Amino acid sequence: MYTITLIAGARPNFMKIAPIIHALEKARQEGAELSYRLVHTGQHYDKNMSSSFFEQLSIPQPNINLECSGGSQAEQTASILLAFEKELKANPADLVLVVGDVTSTMACALVAKKLNTKVAHVEGGIRSGDMTMPEEINRIVTDSIADYFFTTSELANQNLKAEGIKEHQLFLVGNTMIDTLLKNKSRFLKPKIWDDLNLKSKDYLVLTMHRPANVDAEQKLEEMLREILLQTRDMPIIFPAHPRTKSILSRLDIKDQRLHVIEPLSYLDFNYMVENAKAVITDSGGITEEASIMNVPCLTLRDNTERPETIDLGTNELVGTNPQNLKSYLDKLFNSQWKQTQTIPFWDGNTAKRIVKVITKNFIKN
Structure with a gap:
């Protein structure tokens, strides 16, 4: 055996x-x-x-x-x-x-x-x-x-x-993450936040940030969030926050009725939100993979990526960690100029x- x-x-x-x-x-x-x-x-x-x-x-x-x-x-x-x-x-x-x-x-x-x-x-x-x-x-x-x-x-x-x-x-x-995504796509669950905020498909953004380079320095996190709010027009922003990130957020003075900081979502709930989002703004590697397979625009708040296929063949763009970079990418998103995903081998x-x-x-x- x-x-x-x-x-x-x-x-x-x-x-x-x-x-x-x-x-x-x-x-x-x-x-x-x-x-x-x-x-x-x-x-x-x-x-x-x-x-x-x-x-x-x-x-x-x-x-x-x-x-x-x-x-x-x-x-x-x-x-x-x-x-x-x-x-x-x-x-x-x-x-x-x-x-x-x-x-x-x-x-x-x-x-x-x-x-x-x-x-x-x-x-x-x-x-x-x-x-x-x-x-x-x-x-x-x-x-x-x-x-x-x-x-x-x-x-x-x-x-x-x-x-x-x-x-x-x-x-x-x-x-294998794509195995899981494709197997469970038909089982995605609408989370409570959807009805609570009366959300509509392709009319909100999903935000995730957890990497130390983005969230540990309070001033940097605040600058990024303010720029995201400035450049996303009137769209609701759903931010399922890692407990560590939420603790840092609680110390910032960011009050905006469009920014909804919520508890982490389960797998099926979170991917329901991603699949129906206008776009995802993230510093996660895995989410870039899932967003690409679901053909959802993805803006990555990092200066590098270990998943270049999501950029070459997927819907991901490397925005960087400078908040000033966001505007040009979000303009492209709102002007319906975002790229479509292609087949990623295997x-x-x-x-x-x-x-x-x-x-x-x-x-x-x-």
Whole structure:
């Protein structure tokens, strides 16, 4: 029996891991000699950012929750290292499969390698080139020690080859987050805020900001929000705020009846809002992927991106972190001059099937 430990810890992980679980279950039903154990590190602890995902995305409850929430980056990393080492020693695996670029990804990959367990990185090889981002450090550390890489694009393969990874370690499979999006598109839920504000399709904007570079400096956050309000005409702006961001917002003196700061939304609620929005303004990488597949204009408040395909083939534009850059992009949006999404190779809803096919054909010894 080939055993796999799957790691989930933060909101993006759940979208990426759900289709892999479904594909593993199907392979087992078809006779594959494999089993899996789902480990939730507990990195995110807000209900709408964690537990509701298991229910909405039909993921079984985790075998264990390591409850490694809170603290600084270093404290959280240390907490996960200690807890996952005990977990993996108690429940050895043939393969530890990590997804994305959060702290849990890096920490669990490190533990596995120290215990001589093979590591596969789903979404390996993406790079922003920005070493001020904790996620970029997590990616580089994880990829430097992983054994196998399930990649989202040919560019990711090229990045890994440039870092010394061999061809036989690389599997270009696509994007599991898009698997989840396409599977659940018909199930999106209209959130309460829709009726409360009497919203209409394509007549509001969705805003998300959480990256330290954008939200930690109060003056910078205030300048960005004031410019967004100035350049978005009379449109309502729906801002589901990360708890950390909300705490900073509470200290700012920004009062505008068009700006609606709300609690984080569940996966199905949030994507209902994105699908029906005029546009999304964000500093998230994952949202740029989802918006592109849904053909919703996306303005990214960053100076770089690890997902260039969303710009080259999707609806995403890199606005930057200077608030003065916003006007030209929003003018283009309101003048109906925004680009349309094109086909992104392998982002077709079948990525998880390809991952499990690789595992059953290449990793399991017959």
